Amino acid sequence: MTQSDTPQQTPGERTMIRLDKLTKRYPGQPGAAVEELTLDIPAGSIVVFVGPSGCGKTTTMKLINRLIEPTSGRIHLDGQDVTRIPVHQLRRRIGYAIQQGGLFPHRTVADNIATVPKMLGWDRARITARVDELLEMVGLDPEAYRGRRPGQLSGGQQQRVGVARALAGDPQVMLMDEPFGAIDPLNREALQNEFLRIQARLHKTIVFVTHDIDEAVKMGDRIALFGDGGRVLQYDTPERLLADPADRAVAEFIGAGAAVRRLSLARIGSLAVPGPPVVERAADAQARAAALARAAESGEEYVLVVDEDRRPVAWLATAGARRPGEGPAAGEEVPLLTPMGPGHTLFDALDHMLSSNASAVAVVDGDGRYRGVLGMDAVRTLINSQALHTADGSKLQEV
Template identity: 60%
Template sequence: MDATAINEPGRDRSAASITLEDVGKTYPDGTVAVGDFSLEVRAGELAVLIGPSGCGKSTILRMINRLIEPTHGRILIDGQNVLERNPVELRRHIGYVIQNVGLFPHQNIRTNVGTVPRMLGWDKAKIAARSDELLELVGLDPARYSKRYPHELSGGQRQRVGVARALAADPLVLLMDEPFSAVDPIARGRLQEEFLKLQATVRKTIVLVTHDIDEAVRLGDRIAVLGEGGTLRQYAPPAELLSRPASAAVADFVGADRGIRRLAVTPIRTALQAGATADGKPTVDAGGTLYDALAAMLAADVSEVVVVENGQAIGTVSRAGLFEEHSRESRPAA
């Protein structure tokens, strides 16, 4: 894997698989932070690590880029064992976003974003162009923000700069440790929405740590629920995790209201009944979710909505049908 070549700007965006095989971390005092942990993250996928405090989420993340050295096991990026690479060189090709961003206060925003490209020896013009490209990508006008300093930005704006800096050298993978938890709930929701749009554009392989199950469900392609000692309790897409928890412990962790959360990640087509005309009923787009259908029903105080695609009615979703679909597989596994 020629990481330097892959990460040159102007080349096609790329992502790489991440494989953890029996990875563990035991400290000298005998504390087991992570036991034998195995996980596969497909290229271009966003995997979320979630679990109670002290379950090893951040430790696993930091072992991937070798900020913490594992005691045993193998970590592969695109099939190459990262433990066989120089750790400093490795980190320059892995994007890393942390909770409090960690921008350099004495450097302006453009210089902050260009940190890794400078380390890789890019010329100044290329660094400036790449920095401005990424500021534009994360929704910050370079003409307005590139010469500002971190203290002149809001918390949400600084977090966007942190994401831009992590993407500057076009890394194969992006690691994010509770990236949105330090901002207020309204800004957090906006950042999450913008981040989903950004991921749809760049399609990086991302491992994200959070303690917020709603954030995990909203962002993750798959969610890994961890227990004490870094044990893996379940690894599944959000809808499967919410509808079929692997154990009572997982069901307790994701919450008694997991059914409502599941509506937000279940396509509306799963409860679609063919044949419909609008007839004055509220409409919902076919690309929406069951949560959107329920919200429309409640807002209009009706028991049925019409599903439309390209302006044409293609069927209906009823309240009865919605809850029938919702309850079909809503119990935890024995």
């Protein structure tokens, strides 16, 4: 599916941003930076612009914010033609977060975050409350950070402040240009997760630019994959983009490993995880023996041990878990590594098993109570299942 034949919205969705045959040409350049781009961005969604350098994704973002003006075409924000909105009013409706935060170095964290609220004429008490609220939201203690300057912060902390500043005026729309691109991989993942948590609460309309397909898949409700000449090659959900690339150019940009990437889209909380019997830690020897016998008969190597609140605490090895010269003895307890919760993905589960040399992971609910066990065989089945290969964008529901 290409831009022209992909359904851009599902029934009932409201369009927040509409790009109508948007074109940008620069004098002296042989081709357009953006050409005839038509796109609907639904309210409350994250739409990721992804593609190689020079493909027009950042130019498109700047056009939305009127940092540059289009050569032709129209941009509508919540039904209004942005060319008819005074620029200063438009930008107060749009939050902007860029790589490395883009903070004013001579201003404190509080003053940086307060930039737009001051422009909007908020009183001091309201601004102070908003600054503290946002610092807490992005995981920074207001008492410790509001008086610091950007030079006293780490890269990740600066980026958190940049996100807080973009949210400060409660904008309808947020534009995020490679916001986590300069952050080391560990902090980058933490910032991505934190931002998704915030978005689940706020439901902002977000245009997010990246060159990283993995980040696009993780962050986006929809992905617009740009090609050369400022054209969108495919505009789709992450599921459909991975399962059904529009053409060879899209498939080449996605690269190898699409099946594994799809695992990062399946949240464990949405899955019907198998729930084999468990044994309580307080159970007597007879009950433990019976549980081990049942597990051995079904080919299981371990039985999960839970406490009185049904929280997993350990694995109990069956006779099948022992290898010649190694492994625990039958009936011996084996320490439990971190269980997988609702927010983890199948990719997290697979990574957990491979890194810990385990054949299964315990799955818990939001309160940490036992839901089931996800084994390597189940993940392998899911990688090859029809559910992960469907092109209708539906979420995976069963194991």
